[in-house]
Amino acid sequence: MEGEMEGVPIILVVEDEEPLQEIVHDALKEGGFDLTTVASGQEAVAMVESGVVKYSALVTDVNLKGPMKGWEIARLIRQIDPAFPVVYMTGAAAEDWASEGVPNSVLLEKPFAPAQLVTAVSQLLNAGSPT
Template sequence: MSNALRVLVVEDEALICSFIEDALSDGGFEACSVHSGEAAMSTFRDGREQCRALLTDVNLGDGISGWELARQIREITPGFPVVYMTSASAPDWKSQGVDGSLLIEKPFAPAQLAAAVSQLLDTRA
């Protein structure tokens, strides 16, 4: 069992999801990937995965959005690190994003992901 910090990854497109998993792994993190906001909430509530940050796409198909997911997680764990990924919703971040979150616009370089997660975890430590 690695002692890499686990990141809850929420991305509904499988190809992008595997790209993110590789990027996080290269950055020293372990991805715990789910494909919907609802699955992310149950994984988070369950707690067994011990995730330390949330990396979520904003548009997650039919279910709750990444914006809503982050708000729900913050109600349970205030200050939980959140990084949003989006191609079209960046202008909404100021009004929709939770305090202290980061936003990465797609397409992004793999190193940007790990850097964003590291930055948030460093500011909490």
Template sequence: MSSPVRVLVVEDEALICSFIEDALSDGGFQTCSVSSGEAAMSTFRDGSEGCRALLTDVNLGDGISGWELARRIREITPGFPVVYMTSASAADWQSQGVDGSVLIEKPFAPAQLAAVVSQLLNAGV
């Protein structure tokens, strides 16, 4: 049996991050969670976590945004599956989001996260 797919989760609010980790775990995924875009880039470049999808908040406080993070990851690995989460920036998705990405607006149901990640992975994006 193959090991679960690892998802790089980028969320700067600890309670929301814990909620996301539980939701993805319930959906059969493993998570590698970080709280900033810079930490996510470092983790992604290192490659030791073996993450196969990105689930990022759009607004990550100081530093690079989720929009910028996804663009940088796509420069390294074109077609890498990206899911954005936001409560206030959904209107910017068309102009800021990477091609083939998905946006989920907060608040969302836990099952939505695993379903969307599965959808992107199965689409072979």
């Protein structure tokens, strides 16, 4: 069954608010991506660690209901894969990005246009792939 999804990047989305999950889902689908949405950082990190699915990028809300913030999720995933593309979404924590965010990440402030999300993910994926 290997290679069936070849060529379609799968984005790991961490978002615990359903309306936002839907916006992100629709935007990424329309942008030509597949995605898996989880509501907690622990789930997200476990999924990347398991290696069952090769995710192409992380899109995470910064402020989640669980104990883990988006900053921490991204750092843990970067320990697994130092070049992993990361897009943060936040309404209130933008000023913390400089100190908390991982290098070569993108921050989208809510409310953002769905197209901005697709552009951010695309730019990070293109930056990481050899031309």
